[in-house]
Amino acid sequence: MSCEGGAEVAVRTRITSAWRKWRELASLLVNQGIPLVHRARIYCACIRPVLLYAAETWALAANLERFLCCDHRMLRYMARVKWRDRLSDEKVRRCGTESIEDRIRRMRLRWSGHVRRREQDNNLRRAMELEVEVRRPVGRPRRTWKQVVMEDMRSLNTREEDTEDRDR
Template structure:
């Protein structure tokens, strides 16, 4: 991350040099960057110290999430929906069969389709837990003090982390 093109360029070269000192190298084919700017679309050229150029894209996938220039997650949610409908089509012959009872059809939905739809959302609970642990430390509130999460957030003057990262239309 960088505040401007020069800052980012410097960080990339430093990162590349540090990796090379440790015997590692940047895989240029797998390395992508995106620019998030209030001014709209901004294009930059990021070069490594060995004359390679990092591809600048409008969105990319990182740890199962799609990150876009606009900062939203709409594309990631849309990808989850597309993938879930793909799984639906694979099992539609069974889950839409009127001769099969509802219970096994719901079981198939719960085991095959739903996990595809909610993939990645399990990390939100971990984010919430980590957020609370950090806020407890900041507030000097030991875990043994069993304050409710909402009370800790109120004392700290912050909103729930999932509200911060939710997609908005």
């Protein structure tokens, strides 16, 4: 997180690191002699963790979500699908990879549950529940991490009480 409270610097750094790792493994990932499913497993094991490191703490705004299209771009390179072929990202993900948005949502909810299951006097839990009263700048306020988690929970039709059950 930057001193302004956003995740833009972290997202850009992760994307740069992921492309660096992609270039290291590109000869393997675009090799047509290896089945696409196996290349996708290598991608999910070696490149996605670099891209999504600490993503559970990001409160992504719409403009930052667009930066993560690099994941789709890498998958298109692997599958040898051009933009002009006009295939949707769902068809490109036919190799069995999960969408980047769904993966970040799962990571965020898992981290939220982890923090909520801690003791009441734990510093991490207290920091999550902390409300800071500051004078906000003019304009729409930024989405907080807590708001993003609540939106994720709403989209999956879950409640805060469900966090007590780790498996759920």
